Amino acid sequence: MLKYLIKKLYIYILTFFFAVTIDWLIPRFMPGDPIGVLVSRFTGLPESAKVMYSYLTKAFGLQLPLWKQYINFWIAIFKGDLGISIYLYPKPVLSIIAQSVPYTLIVLLPAILLSWTVGNYIGAISARHKSLDSSMLPIFYIITSIPYMWLGILLAWALGIVFGIFPIAGAYSFSMRPNWSWQFVVDFLKHWILPFLSLFIVQIGGWAIGMRNLIIYELEANYSRYLEVLGASEGLIRRYAFKNAILPQITGLALQLGTIVAGSIATEVVFAYPGMGYILLQGILNQDYFLVQGVFLFIIIGVLLANFLVDILYMIVDPRIRLGLGGENV
Amino acid sequence: MKEFIYFAFKNTKFKIGLAILLFFLILAIIGPYVSHYKDPLEYVSMSNLPPSRENWLGTTTFGQDVFTQFVYGLRSTFFIGLFGGGLATIIGLLIGFIAGYKGGLLDDLLMMLTNILIVIPTLALLIIIAAYLPYRGIGIQSVIIGLTAWPWTARAVRAQTLSLRSREFVNLAKITALRPLKIVLEEIAPNMMSYVVMVFILQFAGAILAAVGLDFIGLGPTKGISLGLMLQYSTLWNAIQLGIWWWFIPPGLAITMIVSSLYFLNIGLDEIFNPRLREE
């Protein structure tokens, strides 16, 4: 069991190292002078451009030899100093991101967990008999093909504008100050429902298809046939099949995290929901390079942590791994 | 091959998928010739006009003709799907073949790289790369999507190569003193042709979705138009609040239909190639 954990940790550390290196590499090896490109887009006066230019070169430490820059970069990360944001000058990047992370998590976590459970459940039901399967499967496939942000737009337009039930921008109405009053909570939830709903629906299709295929595979496995031959009821056979089919779905959750996080960025942009995605959009639109770099790192760390948690969960649930005999099939 | 055609046209999922795909393909090809206007970004008439005989899909806030933008956008979407998906499939095939056939340390290293790239959210990677490209055309966008989307293919192709490599006819080829390259190309690859086509279809769909994702957060092509950009502009300029549905519904719908038609094609092909499924 320990062997499995060490191997997993080994890959995640390597991945983190790889991601940070890319993050460091890109501005330094991209064609053209990164600072020049940044400053040229900055619409200020000529002198302020010069000031910006010197500030940025110092901030990047471009005058230092490459390997020195690389080490500084790592030190900065561990110290949590991700540089100063240009867009929200002089706020440090770390605090901006720290502010936006809770909003992302409030929408993302419930959406992922609920869509995973509901999607798996529906997938299991649809594998029950042919007629249900042939009608529900196309729907699942259409849902998974919808681009994340378009579903958000549709919901915003339909529920927000045409029926006007829910507000479609921000995390809470401007007149409110965040406090624990009942009134604020209700208002907050009304703003929360649409981004959550769009992220929730768009993922269900993927999980349902995955579970449907896995269940059919398990139902055809020899142990299901043996149970049937021993007069076991349909319910018992399906319960066993579901338990075995859910395992690869757990690893699937870990692998899909990357795409889901990417999807949530787009959804936040649609609803101007002040999560990491929205911050990232502002960073890009304003060429605020440090902010973009910081958000990238946070996403990587978040995804790696989540992956590791899911792996631990998988190890506890799957006896083959826990007893260290079965080869892990991630 | 004859048998394939016979079963293909008996398979409903395959037919539906193909029909939708062809519809949008034809629309993308003949669209620009049929539309009244040549330049999608040109000011043609009043802004926010609903669909009419003059402007089949109405106009945008800038008075541009939505239908012209839509058909040019379709072209770029197919372009990215083809080249981005194609590049990803080729890289995935190469790495999958080498890792699967050679095995040993090379296999471990390549798989390490693949696992890393799978864990990192590809969109985050694209953001960093795209954010720093001074000039972004569709071509460059397909390249960066292709470079980051291959891990799924590599894993699938490696598994397929491993299973084929353990088959005895590969050993028989080895003891007939055939060179490794000949073995891969003549013994293993032909058996995977059906599999490669299905993997390419999935990559094609993946590339389209990735491109839309990038365009939407402002990292799309700096010149020309794409369905993702249409969605971005419409959201940025409050098309939802103003109820200009004809600006954001068609691009999203087109992407969804194209991608789901690709998925249907994929399941259809899977049933056609997999005799066991055909029995039902």
Add this chain to the structure above:
Amino acid sequence: MIKAKDLTKVFNSGLLLSKNIITAVDEVNFEIGRGEILALVGESGSGKSTIGKMMLKLLKPSGGQILLEDKDIFSISNNKEFYSRVQGIFQDPYSSFNPIFKVNRIFKLVRQSFKKEISISEWNDRVEEVLKKVGLNAGDVLNKYIHQLSGGQLQRLLIARALLMDVEVLVADEITSMLDASTRVDVLEALLSLKEIGASILFVTHDLSQAYYISDKIVVLYKGSVVESGSIEKVFSNPMHPYTRMLLDSIPQLDRKWEEDRISVEDFDKSRAAWKEGLCKYIDRCSLADVNCMRPKLKLVEEDHYVACVKI
């Protein structure tokens, strides 16, 4: 003439970090003369297929050598030269042919690799002739896809292929285990025709009756080591090693019934406890075993008959 000298193969199943070593083949020695069939017999996991694969250079040994006419086969760099003299047939006939081509492609490839100098027409005559030798007629076998033929026919095609190349050594790795009894006999007869042209044949099998039927010498393997070997008449008529004796007892004969008392089943507990370095591998199932059964060496018990057991 082919010889295995202290042949060893070790598999490392752990990944980069952890190492757990499995010794599949443990210092095996045997020799096959011209026109001789040697049966390599053992249960699953005894390493017999691994030895077969090493002889075909499909696996590199971790220790020891395989000598073809006293020349280490891994020193013969030119593959064409080696494989023109050493050939193999595998267990699953349906997996030995590339499903998308017709079966006669294997003959075309053989000509391209080894016998380029022979003209196509002359080559086809030779193909026809060897097919007759293995009891197949070209008409209903060539130009067919593999799902149109039976397992027995496919295996005989592979034997015909070896006959075409008049090989010196043939490795037959469990070639009859997937076949029905009736077609199995034709395959064994075809193998005998190869023996007549002077080939040395390694016949890998878990079926002792077939081994007794066609082979001249026998090597009995248990968990990678040789427990008994020698001329087949001697080993079958007076088996010395407890494992060989147990195997021979277990054969469902057609003329006498099983003795019911001597059911020797892997004893669940002892096998785990006994696995210590230096002890005889058969200790967990052996009726004669006691604590100081050290790791035995093969010793001559009678002319052309070796046994590896401390007790004998």
Add this chain to the structure above:
Amino acid sequence: MVEIKGLKIYYKTLRGDAKALDDVTFTINDREILGIAGESGCGKSTLGNSLILLKPPMKYVSGEVRLNGERLPIDNTVEMRKYRYKKIYLIPQYAMDALNPTRKIGGIIKDLVGQHRVKYEEIEGRLHERLRMVKLPKDILNMYPFELSGGMKQRLVLVISTLLNPDLLIADEVTSALDVSSQKAVSLMFKEFRDREIVNSIIFITHDIAVLYQIADRIVIMYAGKVVEIGPTEEIMANPLHPYTKALIKSLPNAGIRHTKEKLEGIPGHPPNLINPPAGCRFRDRCPLADENCLEEPPLAEINKGQYVACWKVKDL
């Protein structure tokens, strides 16, 4: 006592119905081990599986099966559930992975037994005793199936399948995937289970006649979906009547034959295509004695006491 009359089971395939089992009739007496032998594709597994779980692609055509006089509704899978695991059992060919890998063995047994409203405590004593009989330790119950070796799994499945003392036990190619030593051990255990009256009667299906010679009381030889010969084991081995049985026995090297002393002969040709089988005797085109009246289907006639054969030529011998 099990009577099978005129059983016909076909397989649905793309190119039409394969007549896997065509009008098979025989009986299995109480406390008897009946061996069913035949080459691949002769319908023996179809027979075994259809008696207990008749699911597509198998299709019931006609015929009747009676267990102790009571008609078995084999064509109605739901109805049959009452009989499965109480009256009729199957030990499958795929015993190696017949157990759910992610659930403890004790848990599996508890669920299975619970399905038939039998409390685990009631049969716990019997379970431990049976495990001892097949030399499996008691603490196997809280282990997982993937921790056991092939032979052990086979013996465990034998115990699980016979836990509720079945009337009829069907063993489908149980020994073919095993090594020689465990093959003997498992086969003899079947005999012991019958002798200890844990099981009433057993249908032992295998392609290896030699194993049947060791443990079966009577043997049914099948060819291309039809029964060609039935008889007591000693009789069939001593003087087989049907040409196919003769050829089959002659092709086995099990009686310690050397190619130098005595040549074995195979059976030329291969079994007919069951989608449109040849008229009359299906062994016609491979049979050395075949002539024109073999064009008509030979009935399964009783030649001498207890020995049946379906061949015109046998009377003249």
